[in-house]
Amino acid sequence: MLKRGHSAYRALFVRYNAESKAQLEKLRNIGISAHIDSGKTTVTERILYYTGRIDEMHEVRGKDGVGAVMDSMELERQRGITIQSAATFVNWKGTDINIIDTPGHVDFTVEVERSLRVLDGAALIVCASGGVQSQTLTVFRQMKRYNVPFVVFINKLDRTGANPEKCINQMRKKLGINTAFMYYNIGLEKEFEALIDIVQNEVVYFHGDNGEDIRREPVPEEFAELRQEKFDELVGCLADVDDEIGELFLMEEVPTNNQLYDSIRRCTVARSFQPILMGSALKNKGVQLLLDACVRFLPQPDQIDNFANQAVPEDSDEEKEALMMSPERSKANPPVMLAFKLEKSKFGQLTYMRMYQGYMKKGQTLVNTRTGKPVKISRLVKMHASDMIDVNEVYAGDIFATFGVDCASGDTFTVNELKHLSMESIHVPKGVVSMSIKPSNKKATQNFLKALVRFANEDPSFTWVFDQESGEYHMTGMGELHLEIYAQRMEREYDCPVEVGQPKVAFRETILPGVVHFDYQHKRQSGGRGQYGRAIGKANINPKSNTENVFNDKLTGTNLSRGYVKPLITGMEEVFSAGPQIGEPVVGISLDIIDGAEHRVDSSEISFQLCGQGCAEQILSRANKAVIEPIMNVEVVYPQEFDDRVNKYLYEKHADIQEFELDNQYKTVYCQVPLNDMFGFTAGLRGCTEGKGEFSMDFSHYDLARDDVIEELAAKYQHKLASESSKKK
Structure with a gap:
């Protein structure tokens, strides 16, 4: 048996990789994601301990002066929250697992976004008492965006108010997922004792100082009916989405354990079913079962299709083609990898990468497909939080880091022959x-x-x-x-x-629906070569996004050369960068450039840039204008005795209440509130509830601001302009 030692484990990892480069079935890339304070980092700390990666476990908030391994930043240990995603690797029962522990706070959601972009599977942690919360929904949407299969771990069964039945009902209702328990609790809160294995028909006990000794016993008679009920529920959920189990269900045959496990794996990989595990990471119960589920049900790298787009010339009518990456851990395929995270270290810029195809060794030169520049990969490391372990080579499916690479998040690296390829980049939310x-x-x-x-x-x-x-x-x-x-x-x-x-809210200016035509001619003659440019087109709202501008080249004929379209757009963007109402960027416009005119001598890029400015000013003078502001999803939890006070407070904050839930003595209100009204919300809610209320929020969308808000912003902007004007005089 492997002794829990850093150097011993390191030696095993290197040896194991050297012996199994072609065994993709023995590799998993997973993320640990959840709403803030659901126990992600505590779960990861237990995973590191049970896999022999660390010798002892520590608390997240670092009360013992050490803190959790994955929270390596001092600010993380002081605040007790994860700020940056952190990577590590473990080995569980012969399977290598690359793990990324992600933040739960909405302010660091881009860390979750870029981690999920490169992962093959994930564990969604849900608090047994909090249930499905605002950031749970955000993480779920991110998983859906990148088609990431996941398992669910209901954590904190020892916590006051723990209710796994409420959790599963919320997941089915709010997330719309097909899910069922694979384990069920015996006891809750202080009485939480053990877990019933629904498939194996056994009770799992966790003994020892750190829950490392697992004992299984037959399910007692008093829980036999409960176990059968959950077993039938599990089979029914699988029968709805899996042909093999569905056929057995219709024939009223009971599937074997292996048939059930195979079905759960198929459906989890296909994202048609999500198994629910549970436990209490803090009390050292259930985490080993989560590890088993990650290995057994989450996909290996070759079960996920990954594509790279093949670039085509701008003036070509060809559509972009997607080339599927070959996940084989082989030297036969050229390397293709994606940079998904940058971080400064004492050795320089540390770039986290995911290898999607082929093989790469230390010292190899690749090409950044965005810049076209060659880059020599002089050092390769595997990350364990802030610690680094040097390796000589990496293969498809590996997550690793390197130094001295000049790049940005989302850049693709490959060999010169494939420099026309680029992996799908990372969705970046706009700051608010x-x-x-x-x-x-x-x-x-x-x-x-x-x-x-x-x-x-x-x-x-x-x-x-x-x-x-x-x-x-x-x-x-x-x-x-x-x-x-x-x-x-x-x-x-x-x-x-x-x-x-x-703090200031990122208000934006926009136009209201309705076609606005523009026809602007820029003409200047002052001796010598003059300036000339004309553009004709129309503008309307962008139906796909009210925060993005889209410029469409709809030119036909030869009146206007396409070479002048780019400076024309540049000029428009300059005007749109500061709108006439409150001085904020103008967004949400779809603009078609239909026609124009040019002069053989007087036309130039600067002419059309100035023409573009005139076009934008013409559009804004003719359109019906508006101001939009960020709207937040807000979840408020408080004792029901303060209902009247909280409702009044939410009304004052212009909250749009979507729904609410009653649970024992507590009420949970789900609403949408303008971000501008959320400043000071913490103090206000505490005052309403005598310090017993809690809330969380995440960004929802941009919507029209109220008239009184626009008037106030416009007055401030006019005052600013007047002040600047007087200073110039």
């Missing part, structure tokens, strides 16, 4: 909150700028700009906590204390 920021000490300005550049490179949901008019830096992110963390990191990591302004 901004703050002004400046270094407290002007001498630290250089470090301040280094920090801004680094954080923007690492986190595509964090952006910053320098406002020339106000002379201020502004950073934009997913929420107050998101920006607050970066401000603290500047002081800790760059010795640069900063001053931040009040």
Whole structure:
């Protein structure tokens, strides 16, 4: 038996990989995802312990002075939350498992997004008392976006208010998934004792100081009826989506255990069924069963189809073709890999990558297909939180990291012969909150700028700009906590204390539905070569997104060369960057360029750039304009005795209540609230509920702002313009 030692485990991992490069069935890439405070990092800490990766377990908040292994950042240990996704690898019963532990807070949702982009499967952790919460829904949508199969682990059965039946009902109703229990609890809260294995018809007990000793016994007579009920429910759910079990069900035959396991695997990989496991990671119960399920039911890399798009020339009528990646761990196929996460380390930029095809060895030169530049991969490492283990080669299916690679998140790397390929990039949510920021000490300005550049490179949901008019830096992110963390990191990591302004909502300007025609001619003659450009077209709302502008080339004939379309769009974008109502970007427009005119001598790119500015101004002067603001999904939980107070408070916050649930003495309200009304919500809710209320929120969509909000914003913008004008005088 392997001794729990870092060096011994490392040796085994290297040896095992060397002996099984072709065995994809012995490899899993999984993520641990959930709503905040559902126990993801605690589950991962137990996984590391039970697989021999660490010698002892520690608490997430680091009360013992150590903290969880995967929360390697000091801020994570202090706050007791995961801020950055962290990768590690383990071996469970002969199967290599690459694991990424992701944040649960909505402000760090891009960390979940890019992790799920490169994973083959996931474990969705659900709190037994909290059930399906706002970020659970967000994670589920992200899994759906990338077609990631997953299993469910209902955690914290020892917690007050634990109710797995409520959890499964919410999953069926809110997530719309086909699911059933594979295990069921004996006892709840303080009485939580063991788990019933529904398929094996056994009770599983967890003994020892850390739950490492597992004992199985036949199900006692008093639980026989309950077990049979859950068994029939499991078979019924599988019969609905699996032909083999469906046929046995119709013939009233009882499937064997192996038939059930095979069916669960088929349906989990196909995302038509999600098995539910349960336990209490903190009490060291049930995590080994989750590991078994990840190996048994989640797909191996060759069971997931991955494609790379083949680029075609811009002036070509050909459609992009998708080339399927070959997942065989073989030197026969050229390497194709995706950079999904950047992070600065003491050795330079650390780039996390997923290999989708072929084989690569240390020292090999590849091409970044976005930039076309060759890149030498001088070092390869496997990550264990912040620790690194050097390896000499990687194969299809591996998740690894490298140094000294100049790239961005979502870049594809391959050999020169395949430089026309690019993997599907990563969905990046738009920031909704901004703050002004400046270094407290002007001498630290250089470090301040280094920090801004680094954080923007690492986190595509964090952006910053320098406002020339106000002379201020502004950073934009997913929420107050998101920006607050970066401000603290500047002081800790760059010795640069900063001053931040009040948070501001990312309002946007837009137009209302209705076709707006434009026909603008730019003409200037002042001796010598002049300027000339004309563009004709129409604009309307973008039906696919009210936060994105789309420019469509609908030119026919030869009146306007296509070479002038790009500067024309550039000019329009310059005007749309600051709208006339409140000075915010104008978005949500679909614009067709239909016709135009050019002059053989006087037309140039600058002419059409100025023409584009005139077109945009013409559109905004003719269109019915509006302002939109971010709307948040908000989930509020509080004792029912404060119902009247909370309802009044939600009314004051202009909440649109979607639904509510009653559970014992507590009420859960699901509503949508403008982000602008959410500032100070924590203090307000505590005041309404004597500190007993809780809430969580995540971004939902952009919608029209109220008239009173627009009037206030417009007044502030006009005051700003007047102030700037007086300064110039």
